[in-house]
Amino acid sequence: MESDFKKEHEKLLDLTKELMPQKFGRTGVIWVISLVVIIAIGLVAYIHQLSKGLIITDMRDYSSWGIYISNFVFFVAISLVGSLISAILKLTHAGWRTPLTRIAEVIAVSAIAFAGLTIIVDMGRPDRMINLFIHGRIQSPIIWDVLVVTTYLVISTLLLFIPLVPDIALCRETGVNPSFWNKKIFKFLSLNWKGKKSQFFLVHKSIRILAVLIIPVALGIHTVTSWLFATTFRSGWDSTNFGAYFVSGAFMLGAGAVIAAMFLIRRQYKLENHITDAHFDKMGKLLVLLSLVYLYFNINEYLVPAYKMKHGEAEHLNDLFTGHFSLMFWSVQFFGMILPIFVLISKKGRKPLPAFLISIMVIIGAWFKRFLIVTPTLLHPFVPIQNVPDAWKSYNPTWEEWSIAFATLAGACLLMTIFIRVFPIIPIWETAEERGIIVDTHEEK
Amino acid sequence: MIEEETNSRREFLEKSIVGGLTALSAASLFSSCHGDDVKETGEKVKLLSPDGTIVEVDSAYINTNIPELHLSEHNIREGVPGKKFVMVIDLSRCKNARKCKEGCSKMHFLPKERSYVKVEKMQDSEMAAPYWMPMTCFHCDNPPCTKVCPVDATYKLSDGIVSIDNNRCIGCRFCMVACPYSARIFNWGEELYGLNDAEAKAIPDHDACSSHKLGTVEKCDFCPQMGEKNELPDCVKACPNGVFYFGNEYDDAVTNGDETLQLSELLKTKAAFRYLEELGTKPRVYYLPPVNRLFPFKDSEESKNS
Ligand code: SF4
Ligand code: SF4
Numbered sequence: 001m002e003s004d005f006k007k008e009h010e011k012l013l014d015l016t017k018e019l020m021p022q023k024f025g026r027t028g029v030i031w032v033i034s035l036v037v038i039i040a041i042g043l044v045a046y047i048h049q050l051s052k053g054l055i056i057t058d059m060r061d062y063s064s065w066g067i068y069i070s071n072f073v074f075f076v077a078i079s080l081v082g083s084l085i086s087a088i089l090k091l092t093h094a095g096w097r098t099p100l101t102r103i104a105e106v107i108a109v110s111a112i113a114f115a116g117l118t119i120i121v122d123m124g125r126p127d128r129m130i131n132l133f134i135h136g137r138i139q140s141p142i143i144w145d146v147l148v149v150t151t152y153l154v155i156s157t158l159l160l161f162i163p164l165v166p167d168i169a170l171c172r173e174t175g176v177n178p179s180f181w182n183k184k185i186f187k188f189l190s191l192n193w194k195g196k197k198s199q200f201f202l203v204h205k206s207i208r209i210l211a212v213l214i215i216p217v218a219l220g221i222h223t224v225t226s227w228l229f230a231t232t233f234r235s236g237w238d239s240t241n242f243g244a245y246f247v248s249g250a251f252m253l254g255a256g257a258v259i260a261a262m263f264l265i266r267r268q269y270k271l272e273n274h275i276t277d278a279h280f281d282k283m284g285k286l287l288v289l290l291s292l293v294y295l296y297f298n299i300n301e302y303l304v305p306a307y308k309m310k311h312g313e314a315e316h317l318n319d320l321f322t323g324h325f326s327l328m329f330w331s332v333q334f335f336g337m338i339l340p341i342f343v344l345i346s347k348k349g350r351k352p353l354p355a356f357l358i359s360i361m362v363i364i365g366a367w368f369k370r371f372l373i374v375t376p377t378l379l380h381p382f383v384p385i386q387n388v389p390d391a392w393k394s395y396n397p398t399w400e401e402w403s404i405a406f407a408t409l410a411g412a413c414l415l416m417t418i419f420i421r422v423f424p425i426i427p428i429w430e431t432a433e434e435r436g437i438i439v440d441t442h443e444e445k
Numbered sequence: 446m447i448e449e450e451t452n453s454r455r456e457f458l459e460k461s462i463v464g465g466l467t468a469l470s471a472a473s474l475f476s477s478c479h480g481d482d483v484k485e486t487g488e489k490v491k492l493l494s495p496d497g498t499i500v501e502v503d504s505a506y507i508n509t510n511i512p513e514l515h516l517s518e519h520n521i522r523e524g525v526p527g528k529k530f531v532m533v534i535d536l537s538r539c540k541n542a543r544k545c546k547e548g549c550s551k552m553h554f555l556p557k558e559r560s561y562v563k564v565e566k567m568q569d570s571e572m573a574a575p576y577w578m579p580m581t582c583f584h585c586d587n588p589p590c591t592k593v594c595p596v597d598a599t600y601k602l603s604d605g606i607v608s609i610d611n612n613r614c615i616g617c618r619f620c621m622v623a624c625p626y627s628a629r630i631f632n633w634g635e636e637l638y639g640l641n642d643a644e645a646k647a648i649p650d651h652d653a654c655s656s657h658k659l660g661t662v663e664k665c666d667f668c669p670q671m672g673e674k675n676e677l678p679d680c681v682k683a684c685p686n687g688v689f690y691f692g693n694e695y696d697d698a699v700t701n702g703d704e705t706l707q708l709s710e711l712l713k714t715k716a717a718f719r720y721l722e723e724l725g726t727k728p729r730v731y732y733l734p735p736v737n738r739l740f741p742f743k744d745s746e747e748s749k750n751s
Contacts (some may be wrong), residue, residue: 053659054616055634064621064631124616124631124660128596131615135596142595142619231593233625233724381627382721383580386565387558 005441012432012439016170019424019431022269028417035414042407045400046121054124056400062385063378063395068122070370071405074253075115075412076149076225077246077366081254082108082156083218087211096282098434099274099426103261105160106425107254110415112153112221114408121404141227148220155214162206166439167428169193185422197440222247229373235316236305236377245297249366252290256340256362259283261416263356265425274426277352284350287362291341298337316380324394325376328368336365524604525673529694531605532581532667533711535701535733538686539564539577540740548683552668554657556639561630561665562680566744575742576735579688581680582607582628582665583720583728590620590629599662605694605729606667614661621662625724629664632657677702686739694729 024032049056059066085104089097120126136143169190172183193199226246229237239245259280266275305313306321320329340358343349349358375395379385385393397405419425429439541564549560561581568575584607591599591607598614601607621629632638638657657663668678672691681689682702690706692699697708711717717731 052636053632053634055636057633060633061621061630062627064618122617124618124662125614128613128615131596131598131613135598135613137595137597140593140595140619142593142617146595228619229622232623233589234622378622382625383563383565383627384567385627387563 005438008438009441011437012170012429012441013174015432015435015437016167016174016424016428019271019274019426019428020171020174021421021424024421025268028268028421032414032417035410035417038403038410039407039414042403042405042410045403045407048400049121049404050126056398058391058396058398058401060392060395061388062381062392063375065122065374065378066395067371067374067397067401067405068118070367070374071408072115072118072122073225073246073370073373074367075111075118075408076221077250077253077370078257078363079108079111079115079152079156079254080218080222080247080250081258082159083214084251084254085258086159087214087218090207090211091215094282095434096279098430099271100258100262100279100283101163101430102160102425102427103265104254104258105156106416106419107257107261108156109153109160110412110419112149112156113415114412116149116153117411118405118408121408141224141231144224145221145228148217148224152214152217152221155210155217159207159210159214162203162210163427163430164423165189165191165193166195166200166203167424169195170428171424182422195440200440219247222250229377233382234377235310235312235380235382236373239301241297241300245301248290248294248297249369252287252294252337253362253366255283255287255290256359256366259287259355259359260363263352263359265420266352269420269425271426274431280352280355281347281350284344284355284358287355287359288341288344291337291344291362295337295341298333312380312382316376319376319380320372325372329372332365332368332372335361336369337362521608521610522600522602524602524606525669526603527693527695528604528672530584530667530669530672530729531692531694531699531708532584532681532730533690533699533708533717533733534579534730535688535690535715536576536578536735537733537738538688538740539579539735540686541566541577541743541745542685544683544685545579545680545689548679549665552679553663554638554640554644556637559630559637561628561663563627574735575744576738577742578720578732579680580626580628580720581730582624582667583626583726583730584667586727586729587725589724589726590624593619593623595619602669604669604672606669607664608666608669609662609664611656611658611661611663614658616660616662618662625721625726626728629662631662632659635659 045056057066057068082105085097086101090101120129123129132143132146136146138144168186172186172190223243223246226242230239230242232238262275262279262283266272302317302320306317309317319325340362343354343358349355379393379395432439543564545562546560546564547557549555549562550557553561555561563580565578565580566575567578584605586601586605588601588607591601594600595617596613596615598610599607599620600610616631618631621627621631635657671678672693677691677700678689681691684701687701687703690699690701690711692705692708694708699706699708699711711733712731715733717733719728719731722728
């Protein structure tokens with residue numbers, strides 16, 4: 001018995017060595033440097049904004065929200081993937097999800113952290129942020145958002161961290177890569193993990209509880225985010241459909257983001273044994289399903305008002321369908337939603353490379369989709385836009401806005417990259433369990 | 446019953462008519478009537494009592510020393526006591542003179558082209574004739590803008606005014622998207638105001654109405670510092686055509702500086718309406734329809750639609 005456990009443990013350690021975080025190659029280094037440069041440019045722009053005010057953006061009295069807000073919605077949307085993979089797929093016993101859970105969870109945590117940051121960037125008076133806590137009023141959807149986003153961040157972080165604890169302990173045990181920092185941090189983060197049965201029992205149980213908890217909170221964050229728009233009277237936002245519309249779009253975007261991350265990580269770390277073509281196939285199918293659901297909500301959201309062409313709505317819709325925003329609108333609908341369905345529905349389309357390319361399209365489409373939700377509506381208020389300089393009648397983000405938006409995106413990517421560099425991105429003990437290796441080899445004392 | 450006053454008493458009206466009309470102030474106005482030996486001047490002044498009847502008193506009895514309430518001294522989250530401000534805008538009189546905008550700009554230290562009042566060219570349908578529609582903040586009784594504010598920086602006061610605390614606003618601009626009338630503007634940057642440092646410093650701090658603080662929201666504030674002194678807001682005073690009527694709902698009276706009318710009667714007889722009533726925002730600004738216009742419609746460059 002003793003020796004059996006030993007053998008099992010050897011297997012576990014071998015797997016750990018295989019999945020240990022690795023040093024970056026040249027591409028990795030270039031990637032990190034570019035991210036840092038983008039962030040630095042964004043920081044310069046933000047300092048500029050802090051000193052001058054939002055005047056450096058192209059937001060004005062009519063287009064009073066711009067790409068900061070659409071970027072925020074994008075971040076919140078993408079973060080929903082954490083709950084999709086770790087919770088929904090877990091509760092439906094989709095075993096193949098195991099190697100993807102951590103990828104999804106790290107995307108979720110980084111995205112939601114930067115969603116919060118983006119909101120601060122958008123504020124006219126970030127120095128008064130404390131007022132949200134001193135004077136917060138529960139009737140404002142912004143406060144709901146603050147509450148539910150914070151809750152989501154906490155649960156997601158736990159869902160990322162708890163399954164990581166045994167893996168950190170395993171990484172320590174292998175003794176590979178024993179740099180000073182790694183040793184210290186890993187020792188601290190492994191929380192005295194011994195690999196006992198009772199400890200594994202606790203981990204399993206807490207993951208299960210969190211997986212159930214996170215589903216309503218995930219639906220909550222994006223529903224409440226949609227209410228920032230739907231609680232107003234504006235054409236295009238005044239919809240009872242908005243919560244479901246946002247949530248479905250978010251799941252679709254999240255699935256796309258996971259596919260893209262899977263592809264890049266697998267390539268960089270040579271993880272073909274763990275993230276297999278079958279995973280792309282499964283995720284591809286999932287993305288088709290989610291795109292179809294999103295398509296359904298899009299038809300609802302655009303066809304029903306377009307059928308009636310109510311005054312106000314009509315101007316907004318005409319602008320989207322045939323007017324100023326039509327090129328962007330149709331490109332987003334086609335490349336970001338219709339085409340992915342057609343490509344991924346075929347088996348060939350779900351091979352890693354095409355699936356990756358499609359997922360990039362989905363991500364870019366989703367970003368612009370959020371732009372199309374925010375900006376055109378604001379440019380079609382009930383009271384006609386008159387008596388303002390011509391430049392105020394349209395919205396063309398300035399270089400500062402773009403730099404800051406890109407910097408937040410780069411920041412989220414950098415956070416994920418650092419995580420992948422420091423921690424094993426494929427869950428080790430869960431993979432071992434999947435493969436029938438006994439993980440709790442330490443006897444209770 | 447509407448008493449049309451045509452004699453020129455604009456100056457007096459500007460000083461005290463709004464308050465002079467109230468039952469409350471009426472009491473204080475005549476406080477010196479009893480016992481004191483007041484020398485009558487012989488100059489009679491007509492006042493409208495709350496029930497709509499006209500009373501005539503000697504101007505000597507008018508107590509012009511109504512104690513002043515400094516807005517900055519009372520709680521900015523309460524309104525002016527005894528008031529419920531209301532406005533009526535007569536669309537049949539507007540000829541796009543834009544003096545209201547100028548008056549507002551001056552009053553609020555705004556650049557000329559930027560003010561809290563908009564004058565919109567409106568045309569309800571293709572066949573309908575276009576008309577000019579001045580718009581302020583409507584100080585809605587069910588204000589969607591205050592509901593969404595996360596920090597209670599914009600709120601409804603007892604005098605009907607929807608106010609902004611520019612020292613608390615975090616600049617999220619949610620209230621701007623929530624207002625269906627685009628009444629709110631934002632302090633995007635000081636350079637928009639075209640003020641140099643000295644000019645900016647010269648702006649008196651007036652807590653109870655919109656002030657310029659970088660990164661916060663502003664809008665028409667119904668000039669409470671004028672209303673409490675029983676004076677008229679600058680847009681009302683500046684309009685050469687008497688388009689704006691302002692008053693206290695408790696008095697059931699409004700005035701444009703030239704004539705004082707009974708509010709309820711005016712709204713009834715002139716078929717008053719509120720803009721986008723179907724939204725349920727309950728504006729405190731009423732419109733009289735653009736019928737029997739005083740001026741022919743003349744288009745202007747500024748109002749070309751985008
Ligand atoms: S007009 Fe707009 S800003 Fe003014 S009270 Fe109504 S909703 Fe609020
Ligand atoms: S911009 Fe200011 S007043 Fe308006 S909702 Fe935000 S905090 Fe409140």
